[in-house]
Every structure is written in C-alpha cells, then in structure tokens.
Amino acid sequence: MPAGWVYIMTNRPNGTLYVGVTNDLRRRVFDHKAGTTGGFVAEYGLHRLVYAERHENIVGAIQREKNIKHWPRAWKVRLIGRENPAWDDLADTLPY
Numbered sequence: 001m002p003a004g005w006v007y008i009m010t011n012r013p014n015g016t017l018y019v020g021v022t023n024d025l026r027r028r029v030f031d032h033k034a035g036t037t038g039g040f041v042a043e044y045g046l047h048r049l050v051y052a053e054r055h056e057n058i059v060g061a062i063q064r065e066k067n068i069k070h071w072p073r074a075w076k077v078r079l080i081g082r083e084n085p086a087w088d089d090l091a092d093t094l095p096y
Contacts, residue, residue: 001057001058001059002023002057002058003023003054003055003056003057003058003061004021004022004023004054004055004057004058004059004060004061004062005021005022005023005024005025005028005052005053005054005055005061006019006020006021006052006053006055006061006064006065006068007019007020007021007022007025007028007029007049007051007052007053008020008049008050008051008052008068008076008079008080009029009032009041009046009047009048009049009050010046010048010050010087011044011045011046011047011048012048012087013086013087014077014087015046016044016046017046017073017076017077018040018041018044018046019065019068019069019076020065021058021061021062021064021065023058023061025052025094026094029049029091029094032046032047032049033047033091047089048087048089048091049089049090049091049094050080050084050087050088050089050090051079051080051083051084051090052090052094
C-alpha cells in the first residue's frame with residue numbers, strides 16, 4: 001500500500017485553510033499552485049503549503065485528514081504554528 005500525505009494549504013498566515021490528502025504531495029501542491037485543481041482551493045487562492053505530514057499508508061493518511069477536518073480552526077492553527085511558526089511556504093522543501 002502506498003504512503004500518504006496530509007497537508008494544509010492557505011493563502012496567507014492565519015488565512016483560509018484547506019486540509020487535503022494525497023499519495024503524491026509534490027504533484028498535488030504543483031496542481032494547487034497551477035490552479036488546475038479548481039474548487040475551493042482555486043476560488044480562495046490557496047497556494048501556500050504550510051503543513052505536511054507523511055503516513056506509512058494512504059488509509060492512515062485519509063483517517064488523519066478526516067480527523068483534522070473536524071477539528072476547530074484554532075486547533076489547526078496551533079498544529080501549523082508548532083511545525084511552521086512563520087507560516088512559510090514549504091513547497092520548496094518537500095522531500096524527493
């Protein structure tokens with residue numbers, strides 16, 4: 001079973017948040033930045049990757065994404081702040 005990623009995109013520090021899941025984080029972030037995904041991400045201009053979490057399998061990543069999506073916004077902001085206090089775009093630091 002392939003690995004999975006849970007990620008959070010935003011448009012600016014403390015801006016609108018999008019929580020997603022994918023098995024290919026580089027490709028998915030590129031799609032978001034290029035605007036080819038459409039929908040919520042494109043509508044709100046969410047082009048900044050501020051959080052990424054790798055899971056050994058996609059099933060675990062999907063479950064984690066569902067959990068995070070149900071969290072209050074303050075918890076998501078705290079999660080980002082712990083790992084990325086400056087809310088930098090992490091796209092250029094992605095592994096492989």
